[in-house]
Amino acid sequence: MVSVEEVAELAMALPEVTVGERFGNRTWFVDGKAFAWERPFSKADIKRFGDETPPEGPILAVSVEDLGEKEAVLPPIMRRSSQSHTSTATRPC
Secondary structure, eight states, X not given: OOOXXXXXXXXXXXXXXXXXXETTEEEEEETTEEEEEEEOOOHHHHXXXXXXXXXXXXXXXXXXXXXXXHHHHSOHHHHTTOTTOTTEEEEEO
16 A cells, blocks of 8 residues: 555656645645645544444545546445545545
């Protein structure tokens, strides 16, 4: 699994990317528009784990164009629980 710091390095290597904060979470922007951000697990996220303990650390969320792109970046087990948000792919880091 890729760490949040590895993602941060990759994001900052892209042209015109800046890093800032949105809603108290580290966020990467291009032209003032967020395309990736860290966030903590929400109550709904934790509930999806049922009896399993959620992984430690933040979630990395990435804005995607459509459901096809979302499915390309998420493993099959995570697609099932996140169909409602077609423009955002989230994954624990």
